[in-house]
Amino acid sequence: MSKTSTQAQITRASLVRQFALEVSGGLTKPWQKELPSKYLYDPVGSALFEVICALPEYGLTRAEERLLQLHAREIVDQLPRPVVVAELGSGTGRKTRLLLEALARWQSTWYHPIEISPAALAVLRRELRDINSISIVGFEREYLDGLREVAARRAPGEHLLVLFLGSTIGNFDGAAGSDFLRQLRQILQPGDSLLLGTDMLKPVPTLISAYDDPVGVTAAFNLNLLARINRELGADFKLPQFKHLAVFNEETRSIEMHLRSCSRQKVTIPEASISIQFEKNETIWTESSHKYSPEELISLARHSGFHCQEQWMDQSWGFAENLWIAE
Ligand code: AVI
Numbered sequence: 001m002s003k004t005s006t007q008a009q010i011t012r013a014s015l016v017r018q019f020a021l022e023v024s025g026g027l028t029k030p031w032q033k034e035l036p037s038k039y040l041y042d043p044v045g046s047a048l049f050e051v052i053c054a055l056p057e058y059g060l061t062r063a064e065e066r067l068l069q070l071h072a073r074e075i076v077d078q079l080p081r082p083v084v085v086a087e088l089g090s091g092t093g094r095k096t097r098l099l100l101e102a103l104a105r106w107q108s109t110w111y112h113p114i115e116i117s118p119a120a121l122a123v124l125r126r127e128l129r130d131i132n133s134i135s136i137v138g139f140e141r142e143y144l145d146g147l148r149e150v151a152a153r154r155a156p157g158e159h160l161l162v163l164f165l166g167s168t169i170g171n172f173d174g175a176a177g178s179d180f181l182r183q184l185r186q187i188l189q190p191g192d193s194l195l196l197g198t199d200m201l202k203p204v205p206t207l208i209s210a211y212d213d214p215v216g217v218t219a220a221f222n223l224n225l226l227a228r229i230n231r232e233l234g235a236d237f238k239l240p241q242f243k244h245l246a247v248f249n250e251e252t253r254s255i256e257m258h259l260r261s262c263s264r265q266k267v268t269i270p271e272a273s274i275s276i277q278f279e280k281n282e283t284i285w286t287e288s289s290h291k292y293s294p295e296e297l298i299s300l301a302r303h304s305g306f307h308c309q310e311q312w313m314d315q316s317w318g319f320a321e322n323l324w325i326a327e
Pocket residue numbers: 052060166167168170171210211218287288289
């Protein structure tokens with residue numbers, strides 16, 4: 001066996017071990033069982049998420065695309081030059097293309113997508129390679145580690161623009177979102193910028209149908225997490241015995257996805273060395289998606305060490321693109 005394939009096997013084994021640890025930690029919590037939302041995105045989950053973005057009930061992605069179509073030039077015209085672009089999470093590249101094309105009008109630009117999935121990075125490189133004057137160097141790293149690397153490589157006088165699109169910040173639970181933004185700010189220098197996409201508060205029925213669509217794509221996206229635990233950790237979750245649930249938590253202003261157990265049942269997860277008892281109607285909390293108010297964003301910017309330079313709002317869905325400058 002070659003050295004590289006042995007190394008790949010070791011990496012894979014440690015990823016499985018980490019997954020097993022986090023699944024076991026989440027499902028043995030005393031009050032509310034939970035699973036980390038990052039595990040929703042295996043190849044099946046990522047493909048289902050792409051379909052979610054095309055659903056008529058889920059307006060978030062189209063709203064952000066509309067904003068960038070309308071304002072990409074205006075956004076890049078506000079940036080100091082020269083600028084290096086880093087993107088946290090790569091998405092499909094459709095939205096990023098709008099910004100990179102606008103930037104390419106006035107300078108050749110380094111673009112660094114930071115993403116733990118090598119497959120997603122490869123897709124992005126393919127999607128964006130035709131844009132003239134843009135050089136793509138991706139980093140297969142966790143967000144902040146990758147950003148540290150980009151920041152360390154910049155030349156004197158170069159500014160950083162960090163893209164964090166799609167309201168992914170809303171998927172950080174509780175204080176984790178503002179902690180993350182504070183840590184991100186520590187990596188930047190005064191005058192660097194962050195373009196942050198945020199989904200705004202909207203009527204609860206609109207949110208419920210966005211996260212519990214009539215076709216059942218979001219339900220499949222959520223249930224795939226149990227299917228993934230079956231595939232990767234040898235568990236025996238019976239998928240028809242769990243139902244997708246989307247609820248709005250007024251206190252945290254978040255839409256929560258849960259999986260509700262339809263009966264009293266026991267599930268065994270050999271790779272995590274545990275058996276879990278579920279009561280009828282007990283839920284596993286799988287994701288929170290926080291929804292923002294304009295005032296909250298202004299104070300979030302201030303508390304994270306930024307000021308809000310400008311905010312572009314899509315009124316028809318309720319989505320904001322925020323240009324924050326590091327103080
Ligand atoms: C990736 N993230 C911003 C999506 C959201 O809206 O919170 C994930 C998602 N979950 C269910 N539908 C979409």
